[in-house]
Amino acid sequence: MFERIALVGIGLIGSSLARVIRRDGLAGTIAISTRSSSTLDQARELDLGDTYHLDPKDAVANADLVIVSVPVGSSGEVAKAIGPALKPGAILTDVGSTKASVIAQMAPEIPDGVHFIPGHPIAGTERSGPDAGFASLFENRWCILTPQAGADEAAVERLAEFWRRCGSNIDVMDPNHHDMVLAIVSHLPHIIAYNIVGTADDLEAVTKSEVIKYSASGFRDFTRLAASDPTMWRDVCLHNRDAILEMLARFSEDLASLQRAVRWGDGDKLFDLFTRTRAIRRSIIEAGQEVDAPDFGRQVVAHPEKA
């Protein structure tokens, strides 16, 4: 699909892209760049690309697709570094979990003639680093593109086709809407998981050992999310602040109402809520979304659009 693809950042997402691009022959050459030489060495040992560069300018020069896969707080710094080296007509995209902030950081650094089309694959795990990636990560998952008004339609379609070739379905969305939706479906669940595991960790040592011993009982599911990369999630919290605060406010109100139902023994209220939420999981399964994390055994049902 592309002569040369440059991957800036080669962690879980960058290395999964490298693997699927190589497996399916989506590029003539894969150029890899990352900040630390030890991570770059790791990528080389894993044979993820064709050329390896500590200076991202060397990776993006002559690339017709550049994919930035770094924590969202580093997007501006990366854009500043690569901006002057980007080829006119190239497509520049990212995979960041927040979109308005990434656009605000990157757009001013992009020269005219380069097609900047932000993106976000809704696919991942709690693992990080070049050895965590796998080629099938994006299969049957959504990838959201948030092009700015006036973006070149042919370039948007070319990027959409790239993601389809990686196995994903495409949605196009306004960046602020993206940030609001992702705050509730992804950012809040991670914050809640970090919080509950942190609360358990604050308990006395004796209780803590019981927490580990009996972790099969619900707590375990939270520990997977709470094991996610601290840098990535610090940046998500700092860069989707308003939407996360809005969702946390609603969450806290609902939690207070649940607390009241427990205190006053309002069984009907509890039963009604638990019945409503059970139906949500059923609809996720019916929509063909994966319901278990890869480590716990994948249950993937073909997406209806693809079936």
Ligand SMILES: NC(=O)C1=CN([C@@H]2O[C@H](COP(=O)(O)OP(=O)(O)OC[C@H]3O[C@@H](n4cnc5c(N)ncnc54)[C@H](O)[C@@H]3O)[C@@H](O)[C@H]2O)C=CC1
């Ligand atoms: N982990 C996940 O499940 C998902 C993550 N994302 C987004 O993808 C992006 C990357 O996340 P992961 O691959 O999971 O992270 P990761 O921690 O596995 O990899 C991050 C990579 O970026 C590099 N890096 C960090 N700062 C850099 C800089 N200033 N210049 C150059 N390279 C730099 C690191 O060396 C590493 O190679 C993040 O923006 C995240 O929000 C999107 C979807 C899912």
Ligand SMILES: O=C(O)C(=O)Cc1ccc(O)cc1
């Ligand atoms: O591991 C999980 O359950 C995830 O939720 C993965 C994930 C993390 C961040 C994203 O922006 C998208 C997907």
